Structure formats: C-alpha cells, structure tokens
Amino acid sequence: MxxxxxxxxxxxxxxxxxxxxxxxxxxxxxxxxxxxxxxxxxxxxxxxxxxxxxxxxxxxxxxxxxxxxxxxxxxxxxxxxxxxxxxxxxxxxxxxxxxxxxxxxxxxxxxxxxxxxxxxxxxxxxxxxxxxxxxxxxxxxxxxxxxxxxxxxxxxxxxxKLAQNRRPADVVHLLERLWERGAAGDPAAIERIAAANPGAPRPAFLRGPEGVTLHPALAPADLDAAVALVADTYWNEGVDPTVIRRAHLGAGAWVGARDRHGALIASARAVGDGAKHGWIYDVAVAPAHRGRGVGAALVGLLLEHPLLRQTLQVHLQTRDAHGFYRRFGFVELDPGTTRPRMVRRRPTTR
Ligand SMILES: CC(C)(COP(=O)(O)OP(=O)(O)OC[C@H]1O[C@@H](n2cnc3c(N)ncnc32)[C@H](O)[C@@H]1OP(=O)(O)O)[C@@H](O)C(=O)NCCC(=O)NCCS
Structure with a gap:
C-alpha cells in the first residue's frame, strides 16, 4: 500500500x-x-x-x-x-x-x-x-x-482511510462538522475516525471530566459492560439481560463514557422519531465515578445527539434523580407519583 x-x-x-x-x-x-x-x-x-x-x-x-x-x-x-x-x-x-x-x-x-x-x-x-x-x-x-x-x-x-493523513487540528474540525451535520451514521463515523487518530485532541463535545472521554455511538462490543451498568437498577428489576441487550441494540441513540483505560463507566440510550417525541432510558454511571460530572456530561451529549437535538418533547421517568434532570430543563409531569415522568419541551418554530 x-x-x-x-x-x-x-x-x-x-x-x-x-x-x-x-x-x-x-x-x-x-x-x-x-x-x-x-x-x-x-x-x-x-x-x-x-x-x-x-x-x-x-x-x-x-x-x-x-x-x-x-x-x-x-x-x-x-x-x-x-x-x-x-x-x-x-x-x-x-x-x-x-x-x-x-x-x-x-x-x-x-x-x-x-x-x-x-x-x-x-x-x-x-x-x-x-x-x-x-x-x-x-x-x-x-x-x-x-x-x-x-x-x-x-x-x-x-x-x-479515516483521516490519518490530516493534521490534528483538521481531524478535530472534521469531527465537529460531522457532529454538527448529524446525518445517519455520523455518530458512528465520529467514533471510527477518532479511534483511528489517537494522537489528535478530542473536540470539546467528546470530552468529559478529567480522564473521561465521551462516546456518541456505542457498539455491540460494549453490550456486556452496558448491561452490567444497568442490570441491577430498580427499573430493570425482573427484566431478562437478553432483553436489555436488545433494547440497547434497538435504540436510535446509545452513548457512553470511558475512563482513561477505555473501560465503559457510563451508558445512556434514547429512542424516538427525531422530530416530535424522544424517550431517554437506562442512564447509569458506575458507582465509583458518580458525583464528578460524568452523568451530566453524558446526558448533555445524549440531548445533543442528532436523534434528540431537534425533538420537541424529550421524555423520561425516574424515581429519584429529578434534581439532576431539572438542570437540563426537564419538568415533572405528575409529581407525587412514585416514578414521576419528566419532559423537556423545545419551543415550536411556529
Ligand atoms: C443519576 C446519575 C446518572 C447521575 O450521574 P453522576 O455522574 O453521579 O452525576 P453528576 O456528577 O454529573 O451530577 C451533576 C449534578 O447533578 C446532581 N445530581 C446527581 N445525581 C442526582 C440525583 N439523583 N438527584 C438530584 N441531583 C443529582 C449532582 O449533585 C450534581 O450537582 P452539582 O453540579 O451541583 O455538583 C448517577 O448517579 C446514577 O447512575 N445513578 C443510578 C442510576 C440512576 O438513578 N439513573 C437515573 C434514572 S433515569
């Protein structure tokens, strides 16, 4: 070659x-x-x-x-x-x-x-x-x-051919343009181009807190680690792990965070129509990494994912993390219930 x-x-x-x-x-x-x-x-x-x-x-x-x-x-x-x-x-x-x-x-x-x-x-x-x-x-x-x-x-x-011949600043520029465009396949392309250019700095949207990288498109190789993060949560009680795996593979957006060794330390996914409604599910940060901004960075990335970024209403349901989501503009729909639904509304354009 x-x-x-x-x-x-x-x-x-x-x-x-x-x-x-x-x-x-x-x-x-x-x-x-x-x-x-x-x-x-x-x-x-x-x-x-x-x-x-x-x-x-x-x-x-x-x-x-x-x-x-x-x-x-x-x-x-x-x-x-x-x-x-x-x-x-x-x-x-x-x-x-x-x-x-x-x-x-x-x-x-x-x-x-x-x-x-x-x-x-x-x-x-x-x-x-x-x-x-x-x-x-x-x-x-x-x-x-x-x-x-x-x-x-x-x-x-x-x-x-994944931009390995480009200057690091040009690789960053390319990753930013792909994220901005957000066409089908662009989040996965960002993963592949970033992985092929380990010497290039990560653009801001792919950086989490110190030592943590953000990932806009997880892959089947991440399934075991993602299932381990969410299998024991209250909302997956009684759900077969094979069903949780299929749910992640079927999600329109599946994002994650890794530590400096590449281990998956957080995962979140969303489904939606890309226009009117989106639903966030299975948000979890590994216990050892909680409380230092990983969850906030991950949910921020998910809300900016092409699947959700233009969506008029993004929904979720949680038993106890309401304060965490309020910071992103979510409001409770049915306060007082055991697992209130929350929604984040974008203003309509007309
Ligand atoms: C909820 C969760 C995703 C938050 O992730 P995290 O990395 O610990 O959160 P961050 O460090 O990014 O927190 C960002 C802010 O939200 C606050 N926050 C975090 N968890 C919160 C909670 N459960 N309720 C209210 N506020 C919370 C933090 O105190 C922090 O505030 P600060 O900026 O003033 O310091 C994580 O704790 C987790 O995985 N919990 C178990 C699973 C879960 O409950 N998932 C959500 C249900 S959908």
Missing part, C-alpha cells in the same frame, strides 16, 4: 470480510477475459467459501486468479466541511479489503458441510433446519451434489 498510515490490521480486515453482506469477486479466464461476480461467502478456517452448482458458470472459475473486494463507506465529507468555496476537498472516508489468490475446490465432505452450515447460520440465523453434518444420511447426497469453492486468506490487504 502506498500510504502505510492507511494500512488496516489483519484482524480488522478479516472482521470486515466476515460482516460484509456480499463480496465482489473479479477473475480472469484462460483467454484473458475478465469476469465480475457478486458472491455471498462465509469465512471458514481462514478461507472465503462460497457455493455453486457442480456444473455451471462458477464451477469454471477453479484455478483462476481472483481478487475479492469489500468496502464500507464510513462517511462522505462534503467540500464545505473544509473550504467554503472550492469543491476540491470533497472526499469519502472508508474501509476496504482485498483478498488475492486462486480459487480452489473444497472436496472434503466434512469441510463442505462446515462451509454449508456456516452459510446457513449467516443467512438463516433464525434456524429452522437440521444442522448440516457430513455423516447425516439426509445430507450425504446434497453435500456431494453441491460445489464449494474457496479463496484462501493468504494475501489480504486492508485499507482504512
């Missing part, structure tokens, strides 16, 4: 291949003619595996040199983020992976069964079928009748 700062660690490249819904594969036939196909492979034992008919177009690819490619757009950045007049700075931040090699046939029934089972789990995760095993009489015939091909992951090149 020409620019080494864009090189992606192999583990990240493999993870991108594993989550890609489809892979584009280019091959060249013995006559030198190029062929391009979109395939739906799975990763099995360090190879990209895909299936096809024993006779058919794909069967002919065996032994051909191939390049498989996947990419994800992280954020499109318009020119006016960087220059008020000239169109030149418009750019795209993205991650991509290419795998080069030669397409080979998988012939061992056990490996074919493993590839087919991996395909089923990937594309029919709800189950509803008998596990594919090479020694299951019901599958012996079908396994023999289907072709499995693989592209070994020996030559893998991953590229992450």
């Amino acid at each position: 020409r620019r080494s700062e864009y090189e992606m660690p192999r583990a990240d490249a493999i993870a991108l291949l594993a989550r890609a819904p489809a892979v584009t594969v280019a091959t060249v036939d013995p006559q030198g003619l190029p062929h391009l196909r979109v395939l739906h492979p799975v990763l099995v034992d360090d190879a990209l595996c895909f299936h096809g008919a024993v006779r058919g177009e794909r069967a002919g690819m065996l032994g051909w040199p191939a390049v498989a490619s996947v990419d994800e757009v992280v954020a499109g950045a318009p020119s006016y983020f960087f220059d008020p007049v000239r169109a030149c700075p418009a750019t795209t931040f993205y991650v991509s992976v290419q795998v080069r090699g030669v397409i080979q046939a998988v012939t061992d029934p056990g490996r074919k069964a493993a590839a087919l089972e991996a395909l089923m789990r990937r594309f029919q995760p709800e189950g509803g079928y008998a596990t594919i095993r090479a020694d299951d009489p019901a599958y012996v015939g079908p396994i023999a009748g289907v072709a499995i091909q693989e592209l070994p992951l020996t030559d893998v090149i991953g590229k992450a």
Whole structure:
C-alpha cells in the first residue's frame, strides 16, 4: 500500500470480510477475459467459501486468479466541511479489503458441510433446519451434489482511510462538522475516525471530566459492560439481560463514557422519531465515578445527539434523580407519583 498510515490490521480486515453482506469477486479466464461476480461467502478456517452448482458458470472459475473486494463507506465529507468555496476537498472516508489468490475446490465432505452450515447460520440465523453434518444420511447426497469453492486468506490487504493523513487540528474540525451535520451514521463515523487518530485532541463535545472521554455511538462490543451498568437498577428489576441487550441494540441513540483505560463507566440510550417525541432510558454511571460530572456530561451529549437535538418533547421517568434532570430543563409531569415522568419541551418554530 502506498500510504502505510492507511494500512488496516489483519484482524480488522478479516472482521470486515466476515460482516460484509456480499463480496465482489473479479477473475480472469484462460483467454484473458475478465469476469465480475457478486458472491455471498462465509469465512471458514481462514478461507472465503462460497457455493455453486457442480456444473455451471462458477464451477469454471477453479484455478483462476481472483481478487475479492469489500468496502464500507464510513462517511462522505462534503467540500464545505473544509473550504467554503472550492469543491476540491470533497472526499469519502472508508474501509476496504482485498483478498488475492486462486480459487480452489473444497472436496472434503466434512469441510463442505462446515462451509454449508456456516452459510446457513449467516443467512438463516433464525434456524429452522437440521444442522448440516457430513455423516447425516439426509445430507450425504446434497453435500456431494453441491460445489464449494474457496479463496484462501493468504494475501489480504486492508485499507482504512479515516483521516490519518490530516493534521490534528483538521481531524478535530472534521469531527465537529460531522457532529454538527448529524446525518445517519455520523455518530458512528465520529467514533471510527477518532479511534483511528489517537494522537489528535478530542473536540470539546467528546470530552468529559478529567480522564473521561465521551462516546456518541456505542457498539455491540460494549453490550456486556452496558448491561452490567444497568442490570441491577430498580427499573430493570425482573427484566431478562437478553432483553436489555436488545433494547440497547434497538435504540436510535446509545452513548457512553470511558475512563482513561477505555473501560465503559457510563451508558445512556434514547429512542424516538427525531422530530416530535424522544424517550431517554437506562442512564447509569458506575458507582465509583458518580458525583464528578460524568452523568451530566453524558446526558448533555445524549440531548445533543442528532436523534434528540431537534425533538420537541424529550421524555423520561425516574424515581429519584429529578434534581439532576431539572438542570437540563426537564419538568415533572405528575409529581407525587412514585416514578414521576419528566419532559423537556423545545419551543415550536411556529
Ligand atoms: C443519576 C446519575 C446518572 C447521575 O450521574 P453522576 O455522574 O453521579 O452525576 P453528576 O456528577 O454529573 O451530577 C451533576 C449534578 O447533578 C446532581 N445530581 C446527581 N445525581 C442526582 C440525583 N439523583 N438527584 C438530584 N441531583 C443529582 C449532582 O449533585 C450534581 O450537582 P452539582 O453540579 O451541583 O455538583 C448517577 O448517579 C446514577 O447512575 N445513578 C443510578 C442510576 C440512576 O438513578 N439513573 C437515573 C434514572 S433515569
């Protein structure tokens, strides 16, 4: 790769291949003619595996040199983020992976069964079928009748173009513009670009109290820590942790705070229509970090999240933190009840 700062660690490249819904594969036939196909492979034992008919177009690819490619757009950045007049700075931040090699046939029934089972789990995760095993009489015939091909992951090149070539001040500027724009995917893009540029200072909206960073888009990798923060609260009494996990994954906004070692010390989420109503849930700061401004910084970030920032009414319900929320303009709707609802109203524009 020409620019080494864009090189992606192999583990990240493999993870991108594993989550890609489809892979584009280019091959060249013995006559030198190029062929391009979109395939739906799975990763099995360090190879990209895909299936096809024993006779058919794909069967002919065996032994051909191939390049498989996947990419994800992280954020499109318009020119006016960087220059008020000239169109030149418009750019795209993205991650991509290419795998080069030669397409080979998988012939061992056990490996074919493993590839087919991996395909089923990937594309029919709800189950509803008998596990594919090479020694299951019901599958012996079908396994023999289907072709499995693989592209070994020996030559893998991953590229992450996430502003690593920019000056620290320009990275800060980019993160601020993305937050200001607040398009779908921008909070997650902020996380990825900030993580790719650890040397750049964090903009003010991503800084909490001393030693604490704020995060506008938590990810599935944060689920265990977030559930640990809220599972024992009074409002989650009797709620199964798997339901709490799904609630976090289904939230339109899920923000957090981390200590200087990267551990999640606070989490909050919101759902809403982005216009009239939003609801805040599962706000919690780890006990050891309470009382030093983490909760206030986190709720401030959540209220400024694109999901809530224009919302006319933001609602929540709490048993005892009313004073904490009043500071943000929330008022009690039904004082005197055990868990009063609170609402924060924005003035309508007409
Ligand atoms: C409520 C909670 C999120 C506050 O987080 P925190 O980091 O401790 O709060 P902060 O340090 O940012 O406090 C900001 C201000 O709010 C005040 N405050 C904090 N918790 C409060 C509460 N329960 N009631 C009234 N005021 C509170 C603080 O005293 C502080 O005031 P100050 O600026 O005058 O010093 C945290 O205590 C927590 O996780 N509690 C358990 C879970 C919970 O009750 N969540 C809210 C229910 S939706």
